Amino acid sequence: MNTREITVTVNGRRHTRTVEVRRTLADFLREDLGLTGTHLGCEHGVCGACTVIIDGVTARSCLQLAVQADGAEITTVEGVTLPDGELHPVQEALRDSHAFQCGFCTPGFVMAIYGMCEEKKAGKPVPCSRAELREELSGNICRCSGYQQIIDGAEAALAAAKEA
Amino acid sequence: MKPAAFDYQSPTSIAEAVQMLAEPPEDGGDVKVLAGGQSLVPLLSLRLATPARIVDINRIPGLTGISEEGGVLTLGALVRQRTAEHSDVVARACPLMAAAIPHIGHTAIRNRGTIGGSIAHADSAAELPTVALCLDAEMVAHGSNGERTIPAAEFFTGFFSTALAEDEILTAVRVRSVAPGTGAAYEELARRHGDFAMVGVAAQVRLDGDTVTEARIALSGVDAQPVRASKAEAALVGHTVDEQTLSAAADAATADLHPASDLHASAAYRKHLAGVLIRRAVRNAATRAKESA
Numbered sequence: 001m002n003t004r005e006i007t008v009t010v011n012g013r014r015h016t017r018t019v020e021v022r023r024t025l026a027d028f029l030r031e032d033l034g035l036t037g038t039h040l041g042c043e044h045g046v047c048g049a050c051t052v053i054i055d056g057v058t059a060r061s062c063l064q065l066a067v068q069a070d071g072a073e074i075t076t077v078e079g080v081t082l083p084d085g086e087l088h089p090v091q092e093a094l095r096d097s098h099a100f101q102c103g104f105c106t107p108g109f110v111m112a113i114y115g116m117c118e119e120k121k122a123g124k125p126v127p128c129s130r131a132e133l134r135e136e137l138s139g140n141i142c143r144c145s146g147y148q149q150i151i152d153g154a155e156a157a158l159a160a161a162k163e164a
Numbered sequence: 165m166k167p168a169a170f171d172y173q174s175p176t177s178i179a180e181a182v183q184m185l186a187e188p189p190e191d192g193g194d195v196k197v198l199a200g201g202q203s204l205v206p207l208l209s210l211r212l213a214t215p216a217r218i219v220d221i222n223r224i225p226g227l228t229g230i231s232e233e234g235g236v237l238t239l240g241a242l243v244r245q246r247t248a249e250h251s252d253v254v255a256r257a258c259p260l261m262a263a264a265i266p267h268i269g270h271t272a273i274r275n276r277g278t279i280g281g282s283i284a285h286a287d288s289a290a291e292l293p294t295v296a297l298c299l300d301a302e303m304v305a306h307g308s309n310g311e312r313t314i315p316a317a318e319f320f321t322g323f324f325s326t327a328l329a330e331d332e333i334l335t336a337v338r339v340r341s342v343a344p345g346t347g348a349a350y351e352e353l354a355r356r357h358g359d360f361a362m363v364g365v366a367a368q369v370r371l372d373g374d375t376v377t378e379a380r381i382a383l384s385g386v387d388a389q390p391v392r393a394s395k396a397e398a399a400l401v402g403h404t405v406d407e408q409t410l411s412a413a414a415d416a417a418t419a420d421l422h423p424a425s426d427l428h429a430s431a432a433y434r435k436h437l438a439g440v441l442i443r444r445a446v447r448n449a450a451t452r453a454k455e456s457a
């Protein structure tokens with residue numbers, strides 16, 4: 001079997017593992033590290049359920065090989081929860097807006113919105129209007145909610161995120 | 165939905181990468197370059213691509229620069245699409261590229277997808293190959309025989325096909341910076357935001373007063389590769405951008421088109437769409453040209 005040793009920092013913890021080179025980052029997170037919060041819907045880039053933050057920006061974990069993440073810093077949905085176990089403001093906003101039913105898509109939406117909030121805090125331009133938010137979140141698919149409440153939650157989360 | 169096994173290499177120089185591309189795998193099979201992975205990894209997962217070896221070029225230094233010198237904008241092949249989208253240099257020197265990039269997929273895709281990867285992949289519906297053809301971009305390639313420059317008109321050779329040899333890596337893309345009085349627009353129609361467009365139009369025009377002095381138009385989604393609309397360009401030069409000129413340009417371009425019908429759109433609809441989008445793109449480009457004069 002074709003393998004490599006990689007060291008990856010996930011949610012602030014360093015992990016050194018030997019992985020098969022064909023393993024996707026998503027499978028590495030879920031199966032090797034047991035971080036099953038990252039969901040897999042389509043495994044080819046179209047649904048957004050597997051969205052994580054890699055070196056500060058959102059990315060599809062199904063579209064990257066685990067070997068490519070050697071040396072990278074990754075945040076998954078497990079890592080956005082505050083250290084005391086409280087929900088992150090993005091999670092609060094989605095909950096308060098009733099932004100999910102089955103919840104399968106939720107980790108992807110949390111990470112996509114979290115990514116936008118982090119960019120806003122860093123002073124980068126982020127979508128403001130509902131129309132822009134819809135466009136921005138069009139890369140995440142939800143089969144249950146009808147999206148309205150997800151946009152409500154995203155709007156509330158972005159309004160609460162302040163430039164540092 | 166899991167990639168088939170392959171051998172993985174991550175060279176740290178262009179020379180090393182070229183060697184890995186040139187050397188045939190022991191048990192036969194293809195060798196593939198991996199850049200942003202936003203097209204290749206889906207193909208691996210769907211097993212539409214089963215290369216024997218993958219050469220990951222992400223650890224080669226020096227391929228992520230954006231620079232403008234002597235009126236030429238150079239983008240390294242590994243510049244992420246999102247980086248170019250937010251670059252002030254690109255916005256000033258190549259407004260057409262800045263206008264086109266937001267149409268590519270979604271933010272998370274553009275965070276990883278590269279300029280070089282999109283051009284090398286050469287999807288006929290993709291934005292960046294259409295921009296490259298529209299602007300007569302030059303593609304810089306490195307292979308076993310050294311470096312060469314390939315003009316866009318010779319680069320896109322057919323369905324997902326380019327002039328790159330099997331042992332060649334695309335390392336940079338060059339375009340001439342725009343002159344004052346130039347405006348650009350990229351217009352497309354996709355079924356959903358972020359999907360590949362049914363038809364897309366890249367347009368760049370330069371005005372002297374109200375008169376068009378230079379026009380560039382290219383279309384995506386109407387053939388196996390992006391198409392330059394030379395007759396439409398000729399119909400614009402020397403004229404003011406009014407309804408009559410726009411119609412003449414749209415008619416000149418669509419007369420020669422023979423798009424295919426597929427699941428997403430019929431040939432007739434694609435042809436109609438091309439005309440509508442040419443009018444829209446040229447009109448918007450001209451408005452921006454006036455603003456920039």
Ligand SMILES: Cc1cc2nc3c(=O)[nH]c(=O)nc-3n(C[C@H](O)[C@H](O)[C@H](O)COP(=O)(O)OP(=O)(O)OC[C@H]3O[C@@H](n4cnc5c(N)ncnc54)[C@H](O)[C@@H]3O)c2cc1C
Nearest residue numbers: 045197199200201202203204269277278281282284290334
């Ligand atoms: C959901 C989704 C939606 C998308 N929507 C769009 C869209 O609307 N428009 C659009 O244009 N694209 C779209 N894409 C594709 C995306 O733009 C890719 O980033 C791009 O097509 C390929 O760039 P990459 O860097 O990811 O290349 P990779 O996937 O790494 O490579 C693509 C191909 O090019 C070759 N290659 C890459 N770099 C080089 C190089 N430097 N030299 C030689 N060969 C090279 C590879 O061998 C491979 O065959 C979408 C992708 C997804 C998953």
Ligand code: FES
Nearest residue numbers: 041042043048062
């Ligand atoms: S599982 Fe990665 S985008 Fe659908």
Ligand code: FES
Nearest residue numbers: 101103142143144
């Ligand atoms: S809540 Fe079920 S898919 Fe979104």
